[in-house]
Amino acid sequence: MGDSSTAALIEGFCLGPFATNCYIVRDGNGTCWIVDASFEPQAMIRRVQELGDTPSAIILTHAHADHIAGLAEVKAAFPEAPILIHEAEASFLTNPVLNLSAGYGEPMTAPEADRLLKGGETLELGDSSWKVLHTPGHSPGGITLYCEAAKQALVGDTLFAGSIGRYDFPTSDGPTLFKSIQEQLYVLPDDVTAYPGHGPTTTIGREKRTNPFVRGE
Ligand SMILES: [Zn+2]
Ligand SMILES: [Zn+2]
Numbered sequence: 001m002g003d004s005s006t007a008a009l010i011e012g013f014c015l016g017p018f019a020t021n022c023y024i025v026r027d028g029n030g031t032c033w034i035v036d037a038s039f040e041p042q043a044m045i046r047r048v049q050e051l052g053d054t055p056s057a058i059i060l061t062h063a064h065a066d067h068i069a070g071l072a073e074v075k076a077a078f079p080e081a082p083i084l085i086h087e088a089e090a091s092f093l094t095n096p097v098l099n100l101s102a103g104y105g106e107p108m109t110a111p112e113a114d115r116l117l118k119g120g121e122t123l124e125l126g127d128s129s130w131k132v133l134h135t136p137g138h139s140p141g142g143i144t145l146y147c148e149a150a151k152q153a154l155v156g157d158t159l160f161a162g163s164i165g166r167y168d169f170p171t172s173d174g175p176t177l178f179k180s181i182q183e184q185l186y187v188l189p190d191d192v193t194a195y196p197g198h199g200p201t202t203t204i205g206r207e208k209r210t211n212p213f214v215r216g217e
Contacts, residue, residue, distance in 0.1 A: 007150040008128055010195060013044040018066035021197055023154060024048055025145075027126025034058045034074055034081070035145065035154050036197065041070030045077045055081040056125065061156025061197060062139040063092035063110075065101035071110040082114035084123075086134060086141030090116055098171060117143060133184045137177025138165030144184065151192045153204070159185055159194060161202035164213045178214055186216045 009026040016039030023035040024047060032053040034044065037060075048055060055078045060067060063085060071093070075083060085093070092098040096107035119134025123145070133144040135158045142165075145154040157165040159181055167174040185194070190205025208216025 007152055008125065008147060010152065011047065012195065015044065016040050016066060016069065019198055020066040021195065023195060025125060026053060027128060029126050030054060031056050031126055033125055036061055036067040037070040037074040038066050039069040041074050045074060057081055058083045059145065060085040061154060062142040063089040063099050064139060064157070065099045065104065065108060067197065068093060068099060068110040069108060075111050083111060084115045084117055085113045086143050087116040087118055088136070088141030089139060100169065119143065135180040135184050137167060137173055137180045140171055146188065151189060152195065153188060153192050154195045155185065157197040159207060160196045160198060161200050162211060164211070181214045
């Protein structure tokens with residue numbers, strides 16, 4: 001039995017031309033998740049193999065190209081691991097316009113999802129429980145994975161240290177993004193560590209106090 005208050009072991013990998021953070025989330029007992037799969041995912045794949053962990057899921061915070069470009073390679077390395085994504089972005093995986101790769105002049109598609117999320121689910125990784133929070137705005141199916149016991153949240157491109165996700169893409173929506181941050185993220189305890197899709201980790205409390213784009217109450 002693990003101690004439920006112990007934080008999961010999270011290893012970040014800054015991958016590809018957009019410096020996208022992808023994460024290995026480990027339960028410490030031989031199982032892990034892979035969260036997001038950017039360009040050039042080899043170092044992350046090698047690390048999982050070196051750890052000897054078995055990925056029980058590949059979870060996508062959202063389906064922009066810089067978070068799914070390495071999905072085929074990751075899935076090929078770990079074919080037993082199901083791909084999970086919010087249902088609002090299931091079609092993004094196979095649509096280069098929606099996943100923004102067409103706009104960058106390198107149209108690409110990725111493997112289809114094995115399981116669709118709606119938000120509100122609880123996913124188990126070993127002894128730890130992670131809540132799926134639907135945090136749209138940067139993209140319609142953006143999710144945050146939140147472990148209350150470990151005080152850790154993987155927030156994708158919704159919130160960054162000192163910044164927030166872009167909301168100028170065709171499928172983005174600014175007011176929806178602000179609402180997600182205020183009503184889903186800033187209600188979490190101040191000492192929750194946030195692991196964003198780009199840039200350094202931060203805490204919910206620090207962003208509530210100092211984020212220049214969305215300030216907490
Ligand atoms: Zn994005
Ligand atoms: Zn991104």
